[in-house]
Amino acid sequence: MSINWFKYASPATFYPLAGKLIPLFYALAAILTVVGLYISFFVAPTDATQGEAYRIIFIHVPAAWMSMFIYLLMAMWAGLGLVLNTRLSSIMAQALAPTGAMFTFVALITGAFWGKPTWGTWWEWDARMTSELILLFLYIGYMSLTAAIDDVRRADKAGAILALVGAVNVPIIYFSVKWWNTLHQGASVSLTRAPSMAKTMLLGMLIMALAAWMYSIAVALSRARLLMLEREKSTAWAQEVLEQKS
Amino acid sequence: MLTTIIRRDLLLAYRRRSDVLTTLFFFVIVVSLFPLGVGPEMKTLRLIAPGVVWVAALLASMLSLNRLFAADYQDGTLEQMLLAPQPLALIVLGKIVAHWLVSGLPLALMAPVLGMQFDLPPAALGILFLALLLGTPILSLIGAIGAALTLGLRGGGVLLSLLVLPLYIPALIFGAGAVEAYSAGLSPEGHLSLLGALLILTGLAAPWVTAFALRIAME
Amino acid sequence: MLEAAHLTCQRGERSLFTNLSFTLGAGELLQVAGPNGSGKTSLLKLLCGLSPPVAGEIRWQGAPARGEDFRRQLFYLGHQHAVKEELSALENLHISAELAGEPLTDVEALDALARIGLAGREHLPAKVLSQGQKRRVALARLLVSKAPLWILDEPLTALDVAAVDLIQSRLAEHLANQGMVVLTTHQALQVPGVTPCRIELD
Numbered sequence: 001m002s003i004n005w006f007k008y009a010s011p012a013t014f015y016p017l018a019g020k021l022i023p024l025f026y027a028l029a030a031i032l033t034v035v036g037l038y039i040s041f042f043v044a045p046t047d048a049t050q051g052e053a054y055r056i057i058f059i060h061v062p063a064a065w066m067s068m069f070i071y072l073l074m075a076m077w078a079g080l081g082l083v084l085n086t087r088l089s090s091i092m093a094q095a096l097a098p099t100g101a102m103f104t105f106v107a108l109i110t111g112a113f114w115g116k117p118t119w120g121t122w123w124e125w126d127a128r129m130t131s132e133l134i135l136l137f138l139y140i141g142y143m144s145l146t147a148a149i150d151d152v153r154r155a156d157k158a159g160a161i162l163a164l165v166g167a168v169n170v171p172i173i174y175f176s177v178k179w180w181n182t183l184h185q186g187a188s189v190s191l192t193r194a195p196s197m198a199k200t201m202l203l204g205m206l207i208m209a210l211a212a213w214m215y216s217i218a219v220a221l222s223r224a225r226l227l228m229l230e231r232e233k234s235t236a237w238a239q240e241v242l243e244q245k246s
Numbered sequence: 247m248l249t250t251i252i253r254r255d256l257l258l259a260y261r262r263r264s265d266v267l268t269t270l271f272f273f274v275i276v277v278s279l280f281p282l283g284v285g286p287e288m289k290t291l292r293l294i295a296p297g298v299v300w301v302a303a304l305l306a307s308m309l310s311l312n313r314l315f316a317a318d319y320q321d322g323t324l325e326q327m328l329l330a331p332q333p334l335a336l337i338v339l340g341k342i343v344a345h346w347l348v349s350g351l352p353l354a355l356m357a358p359v360l361g362m363q364f365d366l367p368p369a370a371l372g373i374l375f376l377a378l379l380l381g382t383p384i385l386s387l388i389g390a391i392g393a394a395l396t397l398g399l400r401g402g403g404v405l406l407s408l409l410v411l412p413l414y415i416p417a418l419i420f421g422a423g424a425v426e427a428y429s430a431g432l433s434p435e436g437h438l439s440l441l442g443a444l445l446i447l448t449g450l451a452a453p454w455v456t457a458f459a460l461r462i463a464m465e
Numbered sequence: 466m467l468e469a470a471h472l473t474c475q476r477g478e479r480s481l482f483t484n485l486s487f488t489l490g491a492g493e494l495l496q497v498a499g500p501n502g503s504g505k506t507s508l509l510k511l512l513c514g515l516s517p518p519v520a521g522e523i524r525w526q527g528a529p530a531r532g533e534d535f536r537r538q539l540f541y542l543g544h545q546h547a548v549k550e551e552l553s554a555l556e557n558l559h560i561s562a563e564l565a566g567e568p569l570t571d572v573e574a575l576d577a578l579a580r581i582g583l584a585g586r587e588h589l590p591a592k593v594l595s596q597g598q599k600r601r602v603a604l605a606r607l608l609v610s611k612a613p614l615w616i617l618d619e620p621l622t623a624l625d626v627a628a629v630d631l632i633q634s635r636l637a638e639h640l641a642n643q644g645m646v647v648l649t650t651h652q653a654l655q656v657p658g659v660t661p662c663r664i665e666l667d
Binding site: 153161 | 391395396399400401402405408409411412413415416419420423440444455458459462463465
């Protein structure tokens with residue numbers, strides 16, 4: 001039996017389907033966040049060397065993971081849109097970008113809050129933090145480019161090229177930043193190299209990461225729905241949706 | 247074909263010499279501003295020299311990128327290039343080479359003179375020159391992608407810098423790092439080979455990506 | 466033979482034309498007419514392959530009109546002159562001919578410029594030429610192009626009567642040699658011995 005995946009890529013099918021799925025993902029995100037935060041704050045043991053301050057990694061690490069995953073995911077959707085010329089893929093890429101940028105920003109901020117009590121400075125030019133900052137620049141570039149182009153088709157394709165060029169560059173940038181960091185003998189303490197991580201810590205982090213996934217999916221889907229409605233406002237199905245709403 | 251395009255763009259640049267000089271003067275001025283901002287202490291200046299020269303080269307090369315396709319776009323020549331029976335990537339490569347000869351190579355040639363202002367020893371000046379010689383073509387190659395993506399957009403210049411500068415970072419790190427490694431008593435060979443590898447990689451990929459982006463921009 | 470089948474073209478949200486089909490055989494001239502903004506230039510760009518149609522297909526000699534082989538047989542004169550202000554008329558002609566894969570000798574190039582009425586101005590930079598003269602620099606390629614398919618966007622604007630006559634007789638010659646022409650023009654077109662087909666866009 002073969003499933004016609006392109007059927008789900010058609011806006012008229014996707015729009016109501018996504019509408020049904022969004023509340024589900026939001027609910028999952030909420031539940032997982034509560035559970036994750038409970039583990040993070042009440043179950044996970046106090047760290048021997050860093051005390052309570054380390055608990056920020058339960059937000060920092062999942063956010064950092066997400067920021068990178070989402071960039072790759074975005075580049076993948078964009079590339080798919082470029083190759084297959086499917087509208088939904090390009091919309092998904094653009095719907096993911098702000099969420100990815102948000103997680104990158106969160107990772108940077110929480111990194112700074114963790115850095116202050118741990119190293120005594122808000123900002124440390126260590127390889128991961130620096131790469132994260134550059135990743136934020138890449139997100140900003142992608143969003144600015146797609147926003148600056150009025151023609152939707154050109155915006156999709158130009159954005160896709162930039163996302164793919166960026167995705168190829170991410171490992172190169174990471175490698176070069178690491179190289180740079182060792183040359184300058186910068187901070188060797190890495191945020192994710194938490195000493196002897198307890199099992200409950202890992203569990204908390206994983207649950208928080210899962211919550212972040214659910215949240216990302218929900219937000220990206222609702223953004224994709226809006227983008228879709230905006231682009232297809234002249235088509236029959238969009239007219240129907242708009243009439244029902246008004 | 248390649249030589250036709252290079253010759254044409256060089257001829258055009260020669261007829262508009264002032265544009266070329268503007269880029270070079272910008273480079274000189276930005277580098278000269280740093281001692282004024284940081285203070286004239288030679289020990290500090292020697293330390294920051296490679297980074298300052300490289301960042302200034304990045305900015306100067308980026309400023310000239312706007313012109314890479316804009317003139318051809320406005321007068322319709324770009325349409326003719328897209329319709330030429332040769333691969334567009336080859337034409338693009340020609341334009342990139344010409345852009346580098348006009349706005350990258352002069353920076354590399356000028357850099358040792360500026361390095362002297364920062365009291366770099368002669369050997370470090372040589373490495374600075376070599377690193378820029380390898381690195382500035384990378385800037386032109388990556389920049390061409392950005393220039394093609396932002397072609398004809400309002401606010402294209404600022405947008406271009408937003409897209410291109412983060413992608414310049416590896417070149418900056420290896421380029422400036424080569425000189426710093428030498429100053430720290432290490433061999434700059436590793437940095438220079440990585441810069442060379444980066445040049446080969448971008449040299450192979452960037453013309454195609456740029457050609458693709460140009461076709462999209464012209465639709 | 467140039468075939469267009471069920472072409473649809475959109476600019477932004479607006480649909481310019483839908484389901485446009487025609488065939489153009491050897492020795493035929495197609496005039497695309499219509500008011501400003503009706504999609505004349507867009508249609509020509511579609512035919513050249515500069516932009517893809519939203520729907521439909523364009524075929525050249527039975528194969529999709531794409532790729533280097535198709536472009537070798539195409540001469541396109543765009544809305545803009547593609548004339549560089551800093552280069553002389555002669556340099557402009559040389560470079561555009563080379564770009565199109567039909568390089569010219571100095572003698573051929575000078576002869577073409579003389580015929581189009583730029584004798585004595587071959588070495589002047591294009592920026593000192595008048596609008597009509599710049600147009601002539603671009604049109605000089607028309608006198609020497611051997612490509613069978615010509616796609617011309619407003620070739621007659623900004624030209625005086627003598628130049629219009631020259632272009633029209635050149636078109637007639639090209640068609641007599643089994644060439645094909647697609648053009649847009651606001652002026653009345655009189656190509657000796659040819660009845661143009663017309664497409665009216667609205």
